[in-house]
Every structure is written in C-alpha cells, then in structure tokens.
Amino acid sequence: MATQSDGSDVVSIRLNDTFQHGLFVAMSDDKTFHYYRWEDIAGQELKRNSLSRRLIKYKATVV
Numbered sequence: 001m002a003t004q005s006d007g008s009d010v011v012s013i014r015l016n017d018t019f020q021h022g023l024f025v026a027m028s029d030d031k032t033f034h035y036y037r038w039e040d041i042a043g044q045e046l047k048r049n050s051l052s053r054r055l056i057k058y059k060a061t062v063v
Helices: 039-042 046-063
Strands: 007-011 021-028 035-036
Touching: 007 039, 021 039, 035 039
Parallel strands: none
Antiparallel strands: 007 021, 021 035
C-alpha cells in the first residue's frame, strides 16, 4: 500500500476482469508502482454515479 506518492494517475474505464471500473496507479517514494482497482478508491461515489447513468439510460430508452 502506498502511503506517500511521487506521482499517480487514474483511468475510469473497464480494462479487464480485474479492473472492471478502472485503475488507480501510485508510485511510492522508492519508485515502486502500486495498482488499485478504481472502485476501491472511488467507493460509494462510483456506485451512485453508476446507478444514475443506468437510470438515465433507462429513462431515455423508455420514452
């Protein structure tokens, strides 16, 4: 686990079965890369946004 970072980046699209909602990468001070599933970082906010997108898509389809 990275407790301090020399840099980080995120992508919030599906990459594969492990990173279904994206990937957060942090590089620690000793130049070690740490990879995290984006849903583990975004947490409940990601779940709320996913539900909102599904509801909007559903409403658009029904009309």
